Structure formats: C-alpha cells, structure tokens
Amino acid sequence: MARAPATGGSGRRGRRVIGAEHVSEAHQRGRVVIEVLPGDIVTAQARESAERLKIRLVDGPLEKPAVVRTDGATAMRRTLYRRSPKWVAPRPQHTRNARRVRRLALVGAGGVGANIGHLAANADIADEIVLIDIAPGMAASVALDLNHASGVSRSRSRATGGTELSRVAGAEVIVVTAGRPRTPGMTRADLLDINRRIVRQAGEAIRAHAPDAIVIVVTNPLDEMTVEMLQATGFPRERVLGMAGTLDSSRFRNALALAAGVPVSDVEAITLGSHGDEMAPITSRARIRGRHLDRFLSPDQIAACVKDAVTGGGQVVALRKTGSAVLAPAHASIELIDHIRGARAGAVPASVMLRGEYGIEGVVLGVPCHLGASGLVEVEELDLSEAELAALRAAADAIRARLGGAATG
Template identity: 30%
Template sequence: MKRNKISVIGAGNVGSAVAFHLMISKIASDIVLYDIDNKKALGEALDIYQGTSLLAPVNVYAGTLEDTKNSDIVVITAGANQKVGETRLDLVNKNIQIYQTLIKDIVKYNPNAILLVVSNPVDILTYITYKISGFPKSRVIGSGTVLDTSRFKAALARRFNLDSRNIHGYVIGEHGDSEIAVFSNLHIGGITIDEFLKLKHIEDINFKEDIASEIKNAAYEIISRKGYTNYAVAVAVTKICTAILRDERSIMTVSSFLDGQYGVSDVYLSTPTIVGREGILEILELTLSHQEQMRFRKSADVIKNIIKESNL
C-alpha cells in the first residue's frame, strides 16, 4: 500500500496549524515539518504526534529539507509574517529573497512533488515558485482564494441563518485587496442571489458591497485582534491536499497559471479549477458580468505590476 507523504515547510502559526489539521484528516501516512528554527519544528511536531494514538497511525516528525525527500505534496508556508497595517503585497520583496534559495532546495529533494504555496502574497510567490522550480504549471499551485470563497459562503450563511454548504459561489482573482466576489454566479439552494433577496424581502442597497468588504477585510480584522490567521487557512490547505491525494477532481478556487482565460496570461490568479492527483487538471472560466471581467483584469494588472517592480 502506497504511503502518502506531505511535507510542510515552515513551522510558524500557519505551518503548525496545517500539520495539525493534516494529522486530524488522516490523509497522509507521513507528515514532515521543516523550519529554519529546528527547535520550534521539533516542539510542534512532537506536540502533534502525541495525539496520533487517539486518531489513526501517522508518522509526524520534524526534519531537514533532505528529510522531505520524495514527498507527494510540499506545502510551503515559510516566509515573513503579515504585520498589522501591512498588506499581503507589502511582503513580496521580503519573501522573494527567502524563496530564491528555498525552492531550489525543495526541488532538489522532491523533483516529482506537487508544490502548494500558502505564504503571502500567495499569487506572486506561486508565480515565483513556478519560475524557479522549472516544474510544469500543473504541479505548482497556490492556495489562492479557497479560504476567501469559504469566508464568502460563511458570511452569507450567517446573514441568512443557513447551512453554508448550500451556498454556491466563488471569490476569484487575487488573494488580497483586488479579489472579486462573483455575485453574478452566486446561487443559494439553486436560486440566484437576486431572486433570493427578493424572496426574503431584502433590498439590495449596499448588501453586496457590505459582504464583499467583509470578506476582503476578514484577515485584517483577525490580525488586528490576534496578530495572525491560521485555523481557517489550515482547513483550506487540507481540503486541497485531500483533493490531490484522493484524486477527487474537486473544483476549488486555487491560484493557477492563466494562459488566456478572461483575457489574462502569464500570471497566477484564482478561478474555479479542477484539482486531482496530478495537480491542476483543468481551469474553468466563469461567465462574468462586464464589471467583474474588468475587475479581474485589473486584479491581474496589480499582480503583474508588483512582480515587475519587485526585486526578482
């Protein structure tokens, strides 16, 4: 029986939460936690491992980059943390320097792995990982707006007192300030959002703008209170890893390399994407409203300009 191996690069708030949730999900036989601060990685790995006897057999341990060898998935959470008042894009130059060395070492030991980038700004760092690694675009994925899409559904579910699993919609574009909540394709129980608002006698005066603002600012809201986000993103990362290892062919808004979709090329952005054992299997292109289309292209321009101006 094949053992599934996932390595998590970075044992900080996000990396340790990811490793913990992967352990709970029971999808991997081996989980390796690496951090430049080996003492921290050892502590986190030991803490997680001691709960395994209550769930299912899984080998959780801290190691060197060489110990990540032959991983099925390498989850990259390493990088500078987002500080209060700092946007995701402010992090780019700090993290580019880290990635230029890190990715080469990861590829050395994991030439056949799928690389899943989580560090922010995720779309830019996924693009950089793709360029440095030399991997096919199908095997370099960003966590993208999977979390933002979850926040979108959760916000609507709370407003309407519904099960969020019955809300079907997406946040696309950048995982950041230029993201787009796609109301034109939003359905609740098979009913369009506009029909649902009429059914509930809710006037659409600033409703959509308020929801979009809530999900866009969700991370800033949390960071202002606890200094970082980690739990929900760990769930999102585990969902992506599960889709890969179980070859689920799930549709998720991961950050994918676009090659003409929405009139955009040579950039990583999020759009509904079929994900399976080989990574990105197919990118789906939504029919957007004119305004959403323009905003998506603007989101692409934001990312491209940052890459152009960064210290690559």
C-alpha cells in the same frame, strides 16, 4: 384498520362487542377495515352499518406492517424539502476513490503549518508528515505533539520534524507556509521583498530534493510568491499552486450565511482574482438555498458581504496584533490536498499560471481548477459578467505591476 375496544377481562384481552357505533367511528376516521379477533361478537346492526358504509369486517389477527426506519440524514432532507420544495441541501462532493499521500512535507511549522499537520493527521491522509522550520526545535516539537495525539485519534500518520530543507526529499505534496506574517497596518504586498528570499530558498531545495512534487504556496503575498516558486523550481504550472481562492471563498460564504441568517451549508459561492485588494467575489454565481442572492439580501447587504470577504484576513490581523489567520488557511490548504488525492470532486479555486484562460496570459491568478494526482488538470472558464471579468483582468494587471511589469511564466 380499526379495532374496537375490549369490553371485559382483567389482565388479558376481554371479549369485544362490536356495535354500530364502532363502525360509525371507524368510518369517521377514514378506516375501511375493522379487525374481528377470535371471540369477538359483531352485532347485526354493526354488520348492516358496515355494509352500508362499505367497511370490511376482516377476521384477525392481521399481520402488522413492519416499522419503516429512516436514517437521520434522510429525515433531515425530508424536513428541509417540506419547508422549501424547490431546494434540497447539496451533498458534499466527496468521493470514495481517495488515496493516501505517501509523504506530505510542510515548509514552515508555525500557526498555519502546524494546523495543516494537525488536520492532515486527524484525517489520516498521509503515511508520513514532515515538518520543517528554521527555528530550532519548532518543527520537531510539533511533530512530537502530533505523534502523542495519535494515541487518542488512532491516526496512522507519523510525523517527523527538523530544520533542514533537504527533508522535503521524496514528498508527493509540499505546502510552503514559511515567511513573515502580516502585522496591523501591513498589506500582503508589503511582504513581497521580505518573503521572496524565503520562498526562493525553499523552491531551490524542492527542485533539488523533490523534483516530482506538487507544491502548494501559502506564503503572502500569495499570487506573487506562487510566481517566485514557479521560477525557483522550474516546475510546470500544473505542479505549482497557490492556496487563496479556497480561503477567500470560505470567508465569502460565511459572510453571506451570516447576512441571510442561514447555515453556511446553504450557501454556494466562489471568489476568484488575487488574494488581496483585487479579490473578486463572484456574486453572479453565488446561491443561497439554490436561489440568487437578491432573493435573500439587498444590494447593500451583498456589497457588505463582498467587502467582508476582501477584508477578512485584515480583520483577523487587527484582532491578533502579532500575526495573521492560521485555522482557516489550514483548512483551505487541506481542501486543495483533498482534491489532489481524489477525496473531493469538481472545480476548486486555486492560483495558477494562466495561459490564455479568461483572456489573461502569463500571470498567476485565482481561478476555478480541476485537480488530480498530477496537480492541475484544467482551468474551468466560467461564464462571468462583464464587471467580474474586468475585475479579474484588473487583478492580473496589479500583480504584474507588483512584480515589476514583466510577463512571467
């Protein structure tokens, strides 16, 4: 619709004279309607031009269409679509059916345990957060700190802390982070004998005081400690999970995003196998903006990203000198808890006892899992390449060897 300029008036709209030149200008701009307001004069030449150019002269004022308002997320998706019509950023797999955990217990209130408590409180995912640590005052101080923060965060979660393992009583979910961390030059396997006693002691207390809990093991060496927890509690495999694949997958996605120069939200990738040197980043299923890695990265770059994922934990240890990673493991633990409480949907990598999946029997290994209120629902068997499947089986053999060669479970 076109509107001719006013030709007079001061402080109010003047009378317009719509001439042939206005009709011609409207035609050049692709207009098909010219609005004629009360008092406007339309010349005979303008009418002839309008008829010839098939432009309608319509008495106004015409009702203006409402302004279409677009939210920021939709606007961003449209921008990304225009950049690459074949790719649309995936929505996070969050659901509206999340339930709050009645009681979340954290065995170990050091770096990882304290950060899990902080994230859980900020997200308001539990009624009560119980922290337990052998060091006097450690768990109680973290709990008090979290409660003080609630005045800002407005979280409904209340935290308590102490040294007694009996505090796990009544917990729905228990995360075990207690144990000695790695130091520079130390592998996760070097911690096997040191942390085995700690995990067994925690497992016996859980069996006695929280027989219905779901246990998430974070203590290293993670896969082996998950086996120890299974044996100490006597729980079925559905209720003893190891947090590993969530952390390793996050490191792999970060490496791919940095190498490709894209936001990490553009990357989908999963890492399976052991939480150690036998880790198996699954490159065949990894995608950047929905496309195979080789559309963005060279084979050498992909290999470097795989190495970065495998050595990521060691890189943090080398920089910290006196401990290992605390933030990423805490986020990865919360991801598992979110799947258990129904806040996230789909498969998530976790270490579980295998019962023939991927042709592997009687060993704990990181695989894609569907989780729910009762823990493990099912293991999802992906279509892997021969090399990836061989890597999984090699990881299983290595874990058996470190545990003494006997079948577990």
